[in-house]
Amino acid sequence: MPQPIPFVEYLVLGDSPHLVANECTACGARFFDRRNACANCFATGFRKVDIATEGEVRAFTIVSLAAPGIPVPFVSATVDCAGTSVRANLINIDPTPEAVHVGMKVRLALQPVGADGSGVEAVNFGFEPQR
Amino acid sequence: MASDDVWILGITMTKFGKHPTKDVIDLAAEATMGALADAGVTMREMGLLAFGSLMGRASGQMLQKQVGQTGIPVYNVSNACATGATALRVCHMAIRAGDADFGLAVGVEKLAGAGLLAGGSRGDDSKNWTPSGRFGAVGPIDGRIGTETMPGVFAQIGLEYGHKYGGTSFELFAKISEKNHAHSTLNPLAAYSKRFTLDQIMNDVMIAYPNTRPMCSANCDGAAAAVLVSDAKLKTLSLEQQRRAVKVSASVLTTDPWEEACQVLPNVNTLTRQAATQAYEKAGIGPEDLDLVELHDCFATAELVHYDNLMLCPEGGAVDFFNSGATWRDGKTPVNVSGGLESKGHPIAATGIANVWEVATHLRGEAGDRQLPDARVGLAHVIGLGNACGVHILERAAA
Structure with missing residues (x-):
């Protein structure tokens, strides 16, 4: 069996899955994308930092209309992970306004996306309610 | 001189x-x-x-x-x-x-x-997972890591405000839409000029909770x-x-300064507040002087946050401000008497001039059935995601 691969480069799989950010060594601003320079202080030095796997939902929506091929409804959210904001789907949760609320405590969880032509599985992340 | x-x-x-x-x-x-x-x-x-x-x-x-x-x-x-x-x-x-x-x-x-102007289509997955783009994603991320649709993004912006200050609900956002649709009935140039009841708005097709179809700007x-x-x-x-x-007392354009989370969920607050601050200063006019405001209600959830960003109310007070009736056409600060983007419509590049037209027409006293009495000063605001914010303050000629 080929090793699964992360859906995005800032997701680390393995025994303790987590997200990593590029943190500006000058000002501490954090980014999940490939950087040219820091948007806050313009410095060019970055280090990898692990992001907390537990957080709080700061904003969400339940998307009912999306591009063809995207299963709806799904919950899109901004999760505050100990001061670092993360964009993600909320998973393992009923996509209804009764089940989802701002301020709810969530934790990182993995979700398979599927296998490609050569049988390699991609694994994505989301956040699920803390129980 | x-x-x-x-x-x-x-x-x-x-x-x-x-x-x-x-x-x-x-x-x-x-x-x-x-x-x-x-x-x-x-x-x-x-x-x-x-x-x-x-x-x-x-x-x-x-x-x-x-x-x-x-x-x-x-x-x-x-x-x-x-x-x-x-x-x-x-x-x-x-x-x-x-x-x-x-x-x-x-x-x-x-x-x-x-249909959806962003997130309306998504590429197919490739045959072999290959990381690409700035996130090194092996496939399209829309719908897998949050949403790229505008109704969804602005829904989150509205709920984030509610999380910070409290008081928001599906019904509150729907009431904002109810106001704008009611205003539109007096605007012969609006794309839609039909009044909706609160029930009709809340029971219409859900696009991205809490934004139903009539709570979204009309293409x-x-x-x-x-x-x-x-x-x-x-x-x-x-x-x-x-x-x-009509005097252009301030013409201001801003972009969003970096702030934590602004590259995760677009921050429409910072740049609007900065644009408004600069505009009020240049014009020598305060929010309490405004006889009307046309602001960027691309979604009902957006209108709420801009009451605060344009400083029409005290910080954190947008819900109370709306509930006081201030933004209805007979209120203290009428907002979107044109019907707003939700009913007048939102032909993207025309919007930032059309809202100035609305304000100017009231200042000239030429707004017909929807004329606000003795309008002397008004403000027009737009937000483009990415982000850009335009604020214009206009004043009636002195003569």
């Missing part, structure tokens, strides 16, 4: 809605010739043309070929939903710089029948155009032109 003020000499918007027999240049030409006629001048006097059309492949040069080629510079501008405001700003800067006496700003779009066709003039040149024109001229 002439000042360095800039004035709107003529301004117009087409009927927003469906124009199946007109192409984008027909609409732009209709708005342009309307604005020139309103101003009492011709293409001959124009010193520059700033033109915006975001979704089409139109240019100012294509417009010139239909309405007048005089060799003037054309600035084709693109700034998302702030494109029209950017065109105005370009004319304002050129006149302030002494480059031109007259400037023409035009925004046009054909969007009737368009439609439309154009708007404005002729701007320097103070010195205005003083040489007729008394009637001077009387109808």
Whole structure:
């Protein structure tokens, strides 16, 4: 069996899955994308930092209309992970306004996306309610 | 003595809605010739043309070929939903710089029948997972890592405000939409001018909770155009032109400064607050002086946060402010008496001029059935995601 691969480069799989950010060594601003320079202080030095796997939902929506091929409804959210904001789907949760609320405590969880032509599985992340 | 003020000499918007027999240049030409006629001048006097059309492949040069080629510079501008405001700003800067006496700003779009403008389509997964793009994603991320759709993004922006300050609910956001649709019944140029009950709004098709379909801006066709003039040149024109001229007391454009989370969920607050602060300072006018506000209600959830961002209410007080009735047309600070983007419609690049037209028309006392009594000062605001914010403060001529 080929090793699964992360859906995005800032997701680390393995025994303790987590997200990593590029943190500006000058000002501490954090980014999940490939950087040219820091948007806050313009410095060019970055280090990898692990992001907390537990957080709080700061904003969400339940998307009912999306591009063809995207299963709806799904919950899109901004999760505050100990001061670092993360964009993600909320998973393992009923996509209804009764089940989802701002301020709810969530934790990182993995979700398979599927296998490609050569049988390699991609694994994505989301956040699920803390129980 | 002439000042360095800039004035709107003529301004117009087409009927927003469906124009199946007109192409984008027909609409732009209709708005342009309307604005020139309103101003009492011709293409001959124009010193520059700033033109915006975001979704089409139109240019100012294509417009010139239909309405007048005089060799003037054309600035084709693109700034998302702030494109029209950017065109105005370009004319304002050129006149302030002494480059031109007259400037023409035009925004046009054909969007009737368009669906989701962002996140409306998604690429297929490739046969072999290969990381690409700035996130090193092996496939398209929309719907897998949050949403890229505008109704969804702005829904989160509204709920985030509720999380921070409390008091929001599905019903509250629906009530904002109820207000704008009620306002639209007096606007003959609105794409939709039907009143909805709160129940109808809440039970309509859900797009992205809490935004149902009538709580979303309406895709439609439309154009708007404005002729701007320097103070010195205005003083040489007729008394009637001077009387109808509307003073641009502030023309401000901002982008969003970096803040934690702003690259995760677009932050429409910081740049709106900065633009408003600069505009109030330049105009020497405070939010309490405003007789009307046209703000960027691309979604009902967006209108709420902009009450706060434009400082129409104390910080954190947008819910109480709305619930007080202040933003209805008979309230303390009428907001979106045009019906707003939710009912008037949102032909992207035209919006940032059309909202200035709405304010200017009230200041001139020419708003017909929906005229606000004795309107002297107004503010027009737009946000383009990415982000760009345009704020214009307008004042009635003193005479």
